[in-house]
Amino acid sequence: MKMLKSKADLVSKAIKKADIYCAAAVYEIANTNERNDLECLMFSKRRDALSLARWEHTPASVLQALSENVLRNSDIANVDSAILTRIEKNPNTPSLALSQHYKSEKYKKQKLSFIALVAEHQNTPLQILESIARFENDIEGLKSLSRNISANASVLTILVSRIPNIFDKNVAAHPSASANLLELIYARGNAYTRAAIIGHKNCPLCLVESAEQNGDLPLLMLRQLAKDERLSKNTLIKLSSNIDSVVRYGIACNLATPKAVLSSLSHDSSAAVRRAIASRFDLTITSIIVLMKDKDVWVRQWLARNLRVPKKLLEQLAQDKHADVRRAVARNPRCPIVVLDLLAQDESAWVRSAVAYQKKTPRRLMQLLAGDTNIDVLSGVANNHHTPQKILQKLALSAEEDIRRGVIINLNATRKTMLPLLEDSYYLHRLMLIKKPQLNQKDIWRLCDDPDFQVRFMAFRHIAHKLLVNSAQE
Amino acid sequence: MSTILVVAEHRQNALRPVSFELISAAHGLKKSSDDKVLVAVIGSQSEAYVEALSVNGVDEVVVLKSSVSDFDPDIFEAALSALIESKKPSVVLLPHSVDSMGYAATLASKLRCGFSTDVFIAEYQGDELVATRGGYNQKVNVEVDFPSKSCVLMTIRAGAFKPLEGKASPVVSNFDLPAVQSRSQNKEFIELGGGNDIDITTAEFIMSIGRGVGEETNVEQFRELAETAGATLCCSRPIADAGWLPKSRQVGQSGKTVGACKLYVAMGVSGSIQHMAGMKHVPTIVAVNTDPAASIFTIAKYGIVADIFDIEEELNNQLST
Numbered sequence: 001m002k003m004l005k006s007k008a009d010l011v012s013k014a015i016k017k018a019d020i021y022c023a024a025a026v027y028e029i030a031n032t033n034e035r036n037d038l039e040c041l042m043f044s045k046r047r048d049a050l051s052l053a054r055w056e057h058t059p060a061s062v063l064q065a066l067s068e069n070v071l072r073n074s075d076i077a078n079v080d081s082a083i084l085t086r087i088e089k090n091p092n093t094p095s096l097a098l099s100q101h102y103k104s105e106k107y108k109k110q111k112l113s114f115i116a117l118v119a120e121h122q123n124t125p126l127q128i129l130e131s132i133a134r135f136e137n138d139i140e141g142l143k144s145l146s147r148n149i150s151a152n153a154s155v156l157t158i159l160v161s162r163i164p165n166i167f168d169k170n171v172a173a174h175p176s177a178s179a180n181l182l183e184l185i186y187a188r189g190n191a192y193t194r195a196a197i198i199g200h201k202n203c204p205l206c207l208v209e210s211a212e213q214n215g216d217l218p219l220l221m222l223r224q225l226a227k228d229e230r231l232s233k234n235t236l237i238k239l240s241s242n243i244d245s246v247v248r249y250g251i252a253c254n255l256a257t258p259k260a261v262l263s264s265l266s267h268d269s270s271a272a273v274r275r276a277i278a279s280r281f282d283l284t285i286t287s288i289i290v291l292m293k294d295k296d297v298w299v300r301q302w303l304a305r306n307l308r309v310p311k312k313l314l315e316q317l318a319q320d321k322h323a324d325v326r327r328a329v330a331r332n333p334r335c336p337i338v339v340l341d342l343l344a345q346d347e348s349a350w351v352r353s354a355v356a357y358q359k360k361t362p363r364r365l366m367q368l369l370a371g372d373t374n375i376d377v378l379s380g381v382a383n384n385h386h387t388p389q390k391i392l393q394k395l396a397l398s399a400e401e402d403i404r405r406g407v408i409i410n411l412n413a414t415r416k417t418m419l420p421l422l423e424d425s426y427y428l429h430r431l432m433l434i435k436k437p438q439l440n441q442k443d444i445w446r447l448c449d450d451p452d453f454q455v456r457f458m459a460f461r462h463i464a465h466k467l468l469v470n471s472a473q474e
Numbered sequence: 475m476s477t478i479l480v481v482a483e484h485r486q487n488a489l490r491p492v493s494f495e496l497i498s499a500a501h502g503l504k505k506s507s508d509d510k511v512l513v514a515v516i517g518s519q520s521e522a523y524v525e526a527l528s529v530n531g532v533d534e535v536v537v538l539k540s541s542v543s544d545f546d547p548d549i550f551e552a553a554l555s556a557l558i559e560s561k562k563p564s565v566v567l568l569p570h571s572v573d574s575m576g577y578a579a580t581l582a583s584k585l586r587c588g589f590s591t592d593v594f595i596a597e598y599q600g601d602e603l604v605a606t607r608g609g610y611n612q613k614v615n616v617e618v619d620f621p622s623k624s625c626v627l628m629t630i631r632a633g634a635f636k637p638l639e640g641k642a643s644p645v646v647s648n649f650d651l652p653a654v655q656s657r658s659q660n661k662e663f664i665e666l667g668g669g670n671d672i673d674i675t676t677a678e679f680i681m682s683i684g685r686g687v688g689e690e691t692n693v694e695q696f697r698e699l700a701e702t703a704g705a706t707l708c709c710s711r712p713i714a715d716a717g718w719l720p721k722s723r724q725v726g727q728s729g730k731t732v733g734a735c736k737l738y739v740a741m742g743v744s745g746s747i748q749h750m751a752g753m754k755h756v757p758t759i760v761a762v763n764t765d766p767a768a769s770i771f772t773i774a775k776y777g778i779v780a781d782i783f784d785i786e787e788e789l790n791n792q793l794s795t
């Protein structure tokens with residue numbers, strides 16, 4: 001295929017190919033006349049329209065055009081609700097199309113349940129969500145709305161004020177629920193709803209204080225309360241000796257917990273509590289020394305990953321009999337090079353793999369690890385930006401696709417290293433190459449005739465985007 | 475009276491569990507009490523498996539002693555060819571495994587048997603044997619029949635049949651292998667992927683993590699949870715590509731198909747086509763994702779629209795108390 005220079009050339013090429021995916025890729029850069037031709041190509045067969053309506057990569061502009069095409073070309077009795085439903089479910093569908101669906105009388109008469117799809121779509125405009133909260137009566141649709149993370153506090157307030165109780169549980173867990181709204185729901189909620197509110201980031205202080213003073217708080221709420229950083233020192237100390245290990249776990253995770261309490265929790269009978277202490281970024285050296293000798297492997301693993309652990313102690317953990325602990329040391333960003341030297345020769349391939357993926361691992365160790373036979377180690381070598389280019393070039397020709405993919409992911413791999421991968425037998429690899437800045441437009445152009453439709457789509461779309469950016473700069 | 479022949483599979487001196495599933499499938503194909511289930515076991519130490527194979531549903535164990543302990547396609551093909559000619563079974567069942575793929579098709583073609591692979595239902599509809607297998611990348615079930623075939627050879631999907639319980643005392647016989655020149659040589663046994671890591675294709679309960687897990691340290695939380703829950707931790711491609719879990723734990727087109735899985739808990743897995751190719755056949759899929767539009771929900775039996783870390787914490791609470 002000859003290299004193209006202008007948007008018109010690319011669109012014309014896509015039309016000539018009579019390929020709906022290439023057509024969808026260039027739709028955004030096409031002019032009005034060209035768009036008519038492209039729409040004719042993409043939407044004239046219902047089967048193609050259905051495919052595009054559902055496909056995860058279909059551009060927003062194509063979904064908008066398809067939506068308008070369906071609404072325009074159908075009458076009240078004959079609207080193609082299968083295509084419209086797929087459009088409503090597609091995460092790429094733009095807000096305009098969703099608004100048009102909601103407002104379309106002929107569609108509304110056909111299918112009442114579509115409200116649920118519009119109500120849960122994250123691109124639905126706030127004014128439509130508000131309108132649904134205010135006027136719609138379909139409970140399933142309103143439940144979808146109460147879960148939609150695009151709904152703001154105002155929409156949620158309208159909803160729970162108009163129809164109390166039914167949606168409280170969802171709203172109590174909604175990130176946009178305001179302090180006032182949570183207070184309102186708390187007053188009428190059961191223990192589950194109240195526990196969710198106590199654990200909510202917007203939970204008002206007055207509710208935390210009142211729960212703190214309640215000596216008979218249900219366990220569900222107490223577990224949430226233990227994690228709240230606004231608790232008083234006395235409450236934190238009191239809860240640290242609670243009989244329930246989940247409450248103590250909450251205290252072990254709580255950033256406000258005093259150091260003395262953390263020290264005593266380092267000896268807790270529950271491994272889950274000690275694991276939480278071992279993963280804290282404000283660990284004291286006393287706790288570290290206690291936890292180094294812990295019988296629970298997971299405690300030592302969390303410790304081995306902890307950035308607070310001094311290098312000398314990391315060296316000790318690197319000698320642990322359990323491979324997962326040694327691996328955790330190798331993955332610690334503060335792991336000394338001398339320890340990486342030791343772990344690069346570990347008997348466990350999973351430990352050596354951790355060294356191969358470690359960003360600090362020097363070039364000489366990468367050369368050593370390149371001689372390994374294990375696929376995880378070699379994938380790490382292929383991924384690591386310290387790996388010499390000659391080794392990457394060799395790995396790009398590996399029979400193992402995981403290793404070849406490592407080279408594609410490597411930000412340091414040069415164009416020369418990547419070129420043979422344009423012929424890779426695995427379509428996903430060719431797809432991944434399209435976005436690599438190391439490759440130029442001429443290289444990507446080779447993929448426009450790829451046998452896989454997704455690769456063709458991405459290659460056309462990539463070039464279309466470049467042409468769009470270039471013309472904007474001109 | 476007809477005979478159903480099962481070929482037992484072993485690797486690294488251990489019988490593979492699928493062998494017992496084949497016995498169960500064979501037992502289900504008996505049309506009368508006169509029908510017999512024969513289990514053939516081939517290898518240099520094949521008699522060592524007789525006791526383990528003496529289970530309910532087996533009428534006879536046939537020991538075929540070969541010169542090599544490991545699988546060899548030429549030896550298996552020649553041995554079974556001679557055994558089928560001699561015993562004249564109406565059905566031959568093999569595991570749908572990499573071993574069988576090395577010789578089953580050639581054997582079926584050579585003996586002019588009916589043939590179907592990756593079968594998960596085998597039954598008689600009237601007098602006609604019908605095998606059900608997946609088609610179009612498991613999107614549809616295809617029923618295959620074998621008109622006018624006196625012998626049908628099928629490879630059976632692992633996990634499709636529940637093994638029968640209880641021991642039995644089958645007849646044990648020997649069958650001499652024909653002389654055959656092997657064209658291959660076993661040099662070394664290498665377990666692909668994580669070396670000492672487990673084989674996820676045989677795991678029944680899998681917890682799988684995807685991009686939603688966010689950071690490498692979070693992977694450890696889910697490793698802990700999977701360990702406590704007794705699940706095998708697996709992942710989608712980006713997690714293995716980042717080196718956060720071994721490649722041997724990767725499910726999907728680039729990874730493995732979890733053939734024996736019965737419960738799959740997908741945590742923060744969006745459900746790309748590539749990932750779903752390796753797990754969508756699982757009968758019970760539980761998906762947890764904050765995005766209600768995530769593709770994984772289209773195949774999940776139970777869907778939870780929630781933060782995976784909230785669910786992880788709650789599961790930990792439930793399991794630790």
